[in-house]
Amino acid sequence: MVRAKEMKDTDFRSDLMQGKTAILLFEKASTRTRVSFETALFHLGAKTIFMTPAESQLGRSEPLKDTARVLSRYNDCMIVRTFGQEKIDELVRYGTIPVVNALTDQGHPCQVMSDLLTIYERTPDLSKVRVAWIGDGNNMANSWIEAAIYFRFELFMAFPQGYEPDKSLLTLALQAGAKIFCTNDPQMAIDGAHYVNTDVWASMGQEAEQKRREKAFAGFMVDEQLMKYAAADAKFMHCLPAHRGEEVSEGVFESPASIVFDQAENRLHMQKAILEWIFS
Ligand code: CP
Numbered sequence: 001m002v003r004a005k006e007m008k009d010t011d012f013r014s015d016l017m018q019g020k021t022a023i024l025l026f027e028k029a030s031t032r033t034r035v036s037f038e039t040a041l042f043h044l045g046a047k048t049i050f051m052t053p054a055e056s057q058l059g060r061s062e063p064l065k066d067t068a069r070v071l072s073r074y075n076d077c078m079i080v081r082t083f084g085q086e087k088i089d090e091l092v093r094y095g096t097i098p099v100v101n102a103l104t105d106q107g108h109p110c111q112v113m114s115d116l117l118t119i120y121e122r123t124p125d126l127s128k129v130r131v132a133w134i135g136d137g138n139n140m141a142n143s144w145i146e147a148a149i150y151f152r153f154e155l156f157m158a159f160p161q162g163y164e165p166d167k168s169l170l171t172l173a174l175q176a177g178a179k180i181f182c183t184n185d186p187q188m189a190i191d192g193a194h195y196v197n198t199d200v201w202a203s204m205g206q207e208a209e210q211k212r213r214e215k216a217f218a219g220f221m222v223d224e225q226l227m228k229y230a231a232a233d234a235k236f237m238h239c240l241p242a243h244r245g246e247e248v249s250e251g252v253f254e255s256p257a258s259i260v261f262d263q264a265e266n267r268l269h270m271q272k273a274i275l276e277w278i279f280s
Helices: 002-010 032-043 064-074 085-094 109-120 139-151 167-175 186-190 207-216 260-279
Strands: 021-026 047-051 077-081 099-101 130-134 154-158 179-183 195-198 235-238
Touching: 002 109, 002 260, 021 032, 021 064, 032 047, 032 077, 032 260, 064 077, 064 085, 077 085, 077 260, 085 099, 099 109, 109 139, 109 260, 130 139, 130 186, 139 154, 139 167, 139 179, 154 186, 167 179, 179 186, 235 260
Parallel strands: 021 047, 021 077, 077 099, 130 154, 130 195, 154 179, 195 235
Antiparallel strands: none
């Protein structure tokens, strides 16, 4: 966190990764993650190669384990966005270079680290922070749970019934002493929160469930009425892209309380800190 903030404040550049290449293997669409990683790698002197299944032999059924071994012979790290967590695990098992998780259905760790940087800039003592999560128990919710283990903030989460996060992860976090409280009542979860988070109701790959989810998530929109229950100076957070009029109202998204574009900017600084940590 401290290093990422230093890098942000100094507009950090280095030749740490001069002569190295990073392969970005993306099976899902991306704006922020792709561009912030490519820019961060450029700022550290590396060359990037962007690859999707459509334009590689992955799309013609070449096994992932073979791809992992081939890419490891050419590159210095893999940055991967995919569906199941087991795909990343397979790349790690068969590859011989560092693999960075740029989102799976299970988690989005680089996003939550950037989000914590965004909070840290405003409240350096994270243990004094109350975060609310309102919405789907998706990959972002899982990553917030993981973060609560390490950074000791309070995490109040509200999900509709049937849309809870990974139960085994939640159990593990609670056993590790994380301060996490779960409910089906958004009003209860947001009460007194300093930072209010939400995400889309249907993530990438769940588009066919959109209508069913809209029904299930009725009452979970973060709007002006719900924000009244948060702390007086509460900030609104969203990893983006957002669906205005679904999980967040236009008014809250565009309000002075919204720090969503600081979150987006911080992807760049946090990716640089992560890459420096890997390559130092
Ligand atoms: N938040 C996030 O991961 O954005 P992208 O899907 O645009 O990368």
